Amino acid sequence: MTSYPSINLEKLPQHIAIIMDGNGRWAKGRGKLRIFGHSAGVTPVREASELCAELGVKYLTLYAFSTENWSRPKVEVDALMGLLVKTIRKETKTLMDNNIRLHAIGEIKSLPQECQDELAEAIEITKNNSRMQLNLALSYGSRWEIIEAVKKAALAGEDMKNFTAEILEKYLETTGMPDPELLIRTSGEHRISNFMLWQIAYSEIVILEKLWPDIRKADLVQAIEIYQKRERRFGGVEAVNSLQNLKS
Ligand code: FPP
Numbered sequence: 001m002t003s004y005p006s007i008n009l010e011k012l013p014q015h016i017a018i019i020m021d022g023n024g025r026w027a028k029g030r031g032k033l034r035i036f037g038h039s040a041g042v043t044p045v046r047e048a049s050e051l052c053a054e055l056g057v058k059y060l061t062l063y064a065f066s067t068e069n070w071s072r073p074k075v076e077v078d079a080l081m082g083l084l085v086k087t088i089r090k091e092t093k094t095l096m097d098n099n100i101r102l103h104a105i106g107e108i109k110s111l112p113q114e115c116q117d118e119l120a121e122a123i124e125i126t127k128n129n130s131r132m133q134l135n136l137a138l139s140y141g142s143r144w145e146i147i148e149a150v151k152k153a154a155l156a157g158e159d160m161k162n163f164t165a166e167i168l169e170k171y172l173e174t175t176g177m178p179d180p181e182l183l184i185r186t187s188g189e190h191r192i193s194n195f196m197l198w199q200i201a202y203s204e205i206v207i208l209e210k211l212w213p214d215i216r217k218a219d220l221v222q223a224i225e226i227y228q229k230r231e232r233r234f235g236g237v238e239a240v241n242s243l244q245n246l247k248s
Contacts, residue, residue: 022187022211040213067141099131106140
């Protein structure tokens, strides 16, 4: 039993992915610098993590910094990296309190050294936590991920002439994780923005109109309710719970 009676725990997504969008507009609307919006975006990161852990969602993936975000003004990139370092340091306790394991996907080696070190430390401290895995997508781009996966497969000596989806999945950043059943994007934008292109093949997409800094647990509960009312057919004609059920 959880504090969210409107959610059917039997039909809970195992993996939720979120494109956190609208920080800049949120700040602009208040006559502030964009970084003010990113700072205000930390509260919903905490709320989303706590909610998913409370409900029993096993994986939560947050799109925190894309490969394309490197083209933003240096002052914004530096401020975002600083915020990440500060937040990871400060929130490691929240992760421990909620038994959440931290993981990062993306080209982590392209992040500033301080950021890499902070991430590595938090990942090490939380590695035995088992209630949920929080994936931070950092310097992440799906096209980059897929190309890297193909290169890694070739280098590992996989049979490239008989290449399969299963082989590719072994080399994706998300290897071993279920695909997200639910993808949420905030700020009313209807775009995928190079996020988990392979993994969201059958995901249900829920767009929330609110800007990310305004998102609270109740908004995410609403997104899960919308997801639970949808009928998932995976290209077939009848409702199916998961792609595995369809295959078997
Ligand atoms: C998109 O809004 C948001 C980002 C690129 C950064 C997300 C970062 C945070 C929420 C800060 C904290 C995160 C963690 C994981 C500690 P935007 O800047 O594209 O907004 P706009 O579309 O209104 O310009």
